[in-house]
Amino acid sequence: MRKSAFAVLILVILGNIAFWALWNRPVDERSWAGAITGVAYTPFHSDKSPSKGDKASADDIEKDMTALEGAVKAVRTYSTTDGSEMVAAIAAKHGLPVTAGAWTAGKPEIDEPELAGLIKLARANSNVRRVLVGNEAILRADLTVPQAIEYVKRVKKKVNVPVSIAEPWHVWLKNPELADAVDFLAVHLLPYWEGVPVDQSVDYAMFRYNELKAKFPNKHILIGEIGWPADGPWRRGAEASQVNQAKFIRNFLNVAAQNKLDYFIMEAFDQPWKREIEGTAGTSWGLWDYQRNPKFPMIGGVHEVRNWEIKCATAVALGFLPLVFFLWRRSDLKIGGQIFYGGLIQAVASVLVFTVSAASAAGLALTTEIAWGLLIFCQLVLFAVMLIDGMELTEVVWQHKFKRKFIPCSAAPLPNAAKVSIHVPCYNEPPHMVMQTLDALAALDYPNYEVLLLDNNTKDPAVWRPIEEYCRKLGPKFRFFHLDNWPGFKAGALNFGLAQTAPDAEHIAVIDSDYQVHPDWLKATIPHFNRPEVGFVQSPQDYREWEHDLFQRMTNWEYAGFFHIGMIQRNERNAIIQHGTMTIIRKSALEKVGRWGEWCITEDADLGLRLFEHGYEAVYMPESYGKGLVPDSFSAYKTQRFRWAYGAVQILKHHWRQLSPGAKELTAGQKYHFITGWLPWFADAAHMVFGIAGILWSIGLMAFPKYFEFPPNVFMIPTLSVFAFKVGASLWLYEARVKCGFWDKVGAAVAGMALTHTVGRAMWLGMFTSGRPFVRTPKCENQPALMQAFLMAREELVLLVSLWGAALAIVMVFGHENRDAFMWSGLLVVQSLPYLAAFITALINVFPTIGFGKRKPEATDEAVGAGAGD
Numbered sequence: 108m109r110k111s112a113f114a115v116l117i118l119v120i121l122g123n124i125a126f127w128a129l130w131n132r133p134v135d136e137r138s139w140a141g142a143i144t145g146v147a148y149t150p151f152h153s154d155k156s157p158s159k160g161d162k163a164s165a166d167d168i169e170k171d172m173t174a175l176e177g178a179v180k181a182v183r184t185y186s187t188t189d190g191s192e193m194v195a196a197i198a199a200k201h202g203l204p205v206t207a208g209a210w211t212a213g214k215p216e217i218d219e220p221e222l223a224g225l226i227k228l229a230r231a232n233s234n235v236r237r238v239l240v241g242n243e244a245i246l247r248a249d250l251t252v253p254q255a256i257e258y259v260k261r262v263k264k265k266v267n268v269p270v271s272i273a274e275p276w277h278v279w280l281k282n283p284e285l286a287d288a289v290d291f292l293a294v295h296l297l298p299y300w301e302g303v304p305v306d307q308s309v310d311y312a313m314f315r316y317n318e319l320k321a322k323f324p325n326k327h328i329l330i331g332e333i334g335w336p337a338d339g340p341w342r343r344g345a346e347a348s349q350v351n352q353a354k355f356i357r358n359f360l361n362v363a364a365q366n367k368l369d370y371f372i373m374e375a376f377d378q379p380w381k382r383e384i385e386g387t388a389g390t391s392w393g394l395w396d397y398q399r400n401p402k403f404p405m406i407g408g409v410h411e412v413r414n415w416e417i418k419c420a421t422a423v424a425l426g427f428l429p430l431v432f433f434l435w436r437r438s439d440l441k442i443g444g445q446i447f448y449g450g451l452i453q454a455v456a457s458v459l460v461f462t463v464s465a466a467s468a469a470g471l472a473l474t475t476e477i478a479w480g481l482l483i484f485c486q487l488v489l490f491a492v493m494l495i496d497g498m499e500l501t502e503v504v505w506q507h508k509f510k511r512k513f514i515p516c517s518a519a520p521l522p523n524a525a526k527v528s529i530h531v532p533c534y535n536e537p538p539h540m541v542m543q544t545l546d547a548l549a550a551l552d553y554p555n556y557e558v559l560l561l562d563n564n565t566k567d568p569a570v571w572r573p574i575e576e577y578c579r580k581l582g583p584k585f586r587f588f589h590l591d592n593w594p595g596f597k598a599g600a601l602n603f604g605l606a607q608t609a610p611d612a613e614h615i616a617v618i619d620s621d622y623q624v625h626p627d628w629l630k631a632t633i634p635h636f637n638r639p640e641v642g643f644v645q646s647p648q649d650y651r652e653w654e655h656d657l658f659q660r661m662t663n664w665e666y667a668g669f670f671h672i673g674m675i676q677r678n679e680r681n682a683i684i685q686h687g688t689m690t691i692i693r694k695s696a697l698e699k700v701g702r703w704g705e706w707c708i709t710e711d712a713d714l715g716l717r718l719f720e721h722g723y724e725a726v727y728m729p730e731s732y733g734k735g736l737v738p739d740s741f742s743a744y745k746t747q748r749f750r751w752a753y754g755a756v757q758i759l760k761h762h763w764r765q766l767s768p769g770a771k772e773l774t775a776g777q778k779y780h781f782i783t784g785w786l787p788w789f790a791d792a793a794h795m796v797f798g799i800a801g802i803l804w805s806i807g808l809m810a811f812p813k814y815f816e817f818p819p820n821v822f823m824i825p826t827l828s829v830f831a832f833k834v835g836a837s838l839w840l841y842e843a844r845v846k847c848g849f850w851d852k853v854g855a856a857v858a859g860m861a862l863t864h865t866v867g868r869a870m871w872l873g874m875f876t877s878g879r880p881f882v883r884t885p886k887c888e889n890q891p892a893l894m895q896a897f898l899m900a901r902e903e904l905v906l907l908v909s910l911w912g913a914a915l916a917i918v919m920v921f922g923h924e925n926r927d928a929f930m931w932s933g934l935l936v937v938q939s940l941p942y943l944a945a946f947i948t949a950l951i952n953v954f955p956t957i958g959f960g961k962r963k964p965e966a967t968d969e970a971v972g973a974g975a976g977d
Contacts, residue, residue: 112445116431119453120453123450126457127415127418128419131411131412133407134350137354139405141364142180143179143360143394144180144181144369145181145206145369145370146181146183147183147375148182148183148194148376150184152167152397153379158380161189163190170399173201176203181204182204183331183371184206184208185208187208187209187227188210188220188221189210191208192224195228199233204235206236206329206371207237208241209221209224209240210241211241211249211255211258213244213249213254222262225262226266237329238262239293240258240259240272241258242331243275243295246278252282259288259289270289271293273331274293275294276316279323283323291329292319292326292328293331294331296312296332299336299339305335308345308355313366330368331371334352335351337377340387340816343923343926349409349410354409376394376397383814386816418461422453425460426455429456433448441506443504444501444502448498448501458825462483485793485826488786489790489825493832495787496833497836499836503843504839515627516631516634518630520552520553520555523555524553526612527615528609528616529557529558530608530615531544531545531618531620532604533574533620535565536565536620538573543623547622551626552626552629553629557584557586557609558584558585560575563590563593563599574587588603594705595703602702605698608694613636614636616692617688618733619688622688623733623734627732628732631728632691635726640723641693641724642692642718643691643715644728647730648670649734657854659737659739660854661851661858661951664845664847664855664858665856665859666737667855672844674727675727679776680777682781684712688735689732690711700714706757706761707757708754709751709758713757720772742898748866748869749869751869752865753869753873754873755785755870756870760877788869788870789870791863791867793867794867794941795871802910805914808921809917817928817930824930827933830937838852857947858948860941861944861947865945868902893954897949899949900946900949903941906942910936914931914936914939918932
């Protein structure tokens with residue numbers, strides 16, 4: 108590795124470490140150096156759950172009491188039948204008093220054993236100093252106030268310790284008769300659940316405490332629960348976080364000491380099993396995590412991400428080998444590009460480590476575990492696409508020079524130049540358009556060529572006979588063939604043309620029937636075949652007559668991105684996509700690899716890949732030598748892209764062995780481009796599923812909140828960031844390579860985004876079917892009617908309305924108390940943007956007033972069809 112690359116390696120790694128350190132700067136809060144008066148305690152470790160009928164074990168309780176000894180002065184329990192009844196005896200060995208609780212639910216089969224157990228505990232254990240006959244049972248409406256008072260009276264008669272019931276502050280204020288019945292008030296003060304910002308929360312808790320003190324001056328007040336969760340959703344102004352938990356606890360402990368408060372912190376240890384009843388927040392109130400490790404220090408700075416140094420080191424290690432491999436192989440890039448892409452590699456590694464660590468939380472519900480698995484998989488796909496786009500951006504912006512730059516030949520061709528047979532397939536095309544194509548071919552500045560017009564399955568003689576007559580007028584170089592009921596679509600017609608080609612022709616050129624070629628096309632490109640390893644020469648697709656129509660302008664610049672960015676970069680590794688117009692193939696090579704593939708609806712890309720597999724090279728010249736027509740309608744635009752995407756899956760399924768690691772037919776660069784070039788289309792397929800899943804998940808959030816919760820920001824923020832990166836990278840690439848204005852760049856981005864659903868649907872169909880027919884992209888169509896805008900984008904509209912409806916419903920249901928609802932709704936809106944782009948593009952297509960002039964002349968209805976065009 109060169110010294111500069113080594114310097115980049117060190118710089119990128121140090122930058123990643125600096126980011127982790129900056130993000131996890133310690134936050135200094137008010138310190139606490141004393142013991143904690145009391146903690147609420149539930150004796151379940153991560154492998155057990157009372158909701159499943161599990162009981163705590165004596166060994167687990169012993170370990171917990173050992174951990175608490177010296178750190179706290181007392182514990183509070185909640186039940187006498189789930190194993191908690193063992194706590195008092197074990198706590199006594201560690202010198203810990205107990206406030207014992209019974210779990211009441213208004214059901215005799217639950218309440219009676221609990222109350223009996225509570226009485227037994229109070230009589231048998233001298234360290235049981237107080238008892239609580241229920242926990243928030245009135246709040247849950249499990250017990251009425253008279254029932255609760257009756258339970259209190261029953262227990263008071265049989266124990267010699269103070270008796271109360273635990274309820275939130277407002278239950279006590281609302282029911283003074285309850286306060287009269289108990290020996291002391293056990294009040295819950297949990298500002299997080301009430302949406303109080305953490306900076307105001309301790310003052311708020313004290314306000315409620317003093318309110319009760321003023322209302323019941325003769326009653327001792329025990330704060331039965333007070334605390335803050337380290338994780339969970341926003342609740343209005345309350346944010347659950349590690350730093351906020353430490354801030355609240357440390358501030359409260361100091362205030363409690365100053366005011367000599369009697370309290371139990373909620374709670375000792377994180378309880379993963381609570382996720383199913385209280386969501387993420389319910390699992391994270393512990394001062395210790397579920398593994399019994401302290402979550403934050405009571406003195407000194409607090410970090411939001413515990414053990415962030417280990418996670419940072421893991422991220423650096425995960426990205427190290429890819430980073431070294433990249434720097435070792437890409438010495439051709441400028442330093443800026445090496446730093447940019449190296450930083451991208453390390454950033455992706457860091458986000459993955461953070462995501463996976465968040466997903467490893469214990470106690471996830473089954474639906475959440477499934478969702479996490481899908482989310483992580485989708486995130487892997489998104490990051491793979493991000494790295495691919497980042498590599499393309501890096502090569503475009505920071506590449507030193509081109510290795511394979513081919514210059515058009517300017518010399519006049521010799522009289523005995525190699526003969527070229529030009530094949531023009533057409534189906535049901537407007538005669539006037541085809542005649543213009545033939546006129547341009549007749550004007551070629553090349554001495555030795557023929558033109559075969561292959562009319563494939565046009566039914567109406569009024570369409571194809573004028574073209575036949577026109578070919579006759581142009582002379583013997585032009586031959587017309589009408590094929591009726593001919594199989595194989597465009598590939599079938601081209602194979603027929605190959606059989607009819609002049610025996611002395613050395614090269615086969617193909618153009619679509621709407622293309623008007625430049626006179627220099629053949630003389631500028633044919634000399635590249637002087638090298639015997641060249642199998643085909645490709646010029647870009649280019650377009651005309653789009654300037655005065657906004658829809659066509661958008662599509663023109665969307666196409667331009669592929670031919671001026673993607674194809675140039677692919678050419679550097681001899682891995683271009685052959686597209687079936689403006690292409691010239693060595694005839695012997697075409698015959699050697701088995702002619703055109705009639706099994707594939709993208710026969711051109713398949714042929715190019717087979718030529719590479721047989722060791723041939725391709726030559727790509729970015730200069731334009733012919734211009735065709737862009738689709739007239741959004742429907743035709745979608746149809747064309749559907750065919751390309753579906754054909755891509757056909758090719759991948761057919762050639763997967765040659766594209767596999769270890770296969771010798773293709774170079775590593777060719778495999779890279781053919782796989783990564785189509786991977787973003789699989790991301791479109793994932794987007795389609797993800798959009799539908801987002802709608803269903805939103806319904807689950809509203810209808811079944813016990814089983815569904817908002818995906819954490821650790822997933823949502825990277826997803827939004829990847830989308831922003833793709834948009835930014837696209838605009839940057841266009842700025843570097845495509846010479847168009849800013850709004851043309853935006854229009855191209857909208858047009859490309861509008862095809863997301865079409866591409867996604869094609870990829871899914873391609874994975875599970877194999878027989879979709881070839882559908883021609885119509886040209887010279889009539890102007891679509893307004894209603895057609897809705898018809899052309901009907902599927903996208905359904906998804907758009909559904910996503911927007913889900914986003915609005917989520918905000919209305921949860922937005923008043925949960926900021927995560929806005930993040931989720933924002934993600935749904937971002938997911939809807941491709942569908943919005945589709946509808947906008949369809950509207951632009953059908954409004955003739957949105958444009959820069961008149962459209963080109965329209966053809967008759969009879970001239971429009973579907974079949975073997977481009």
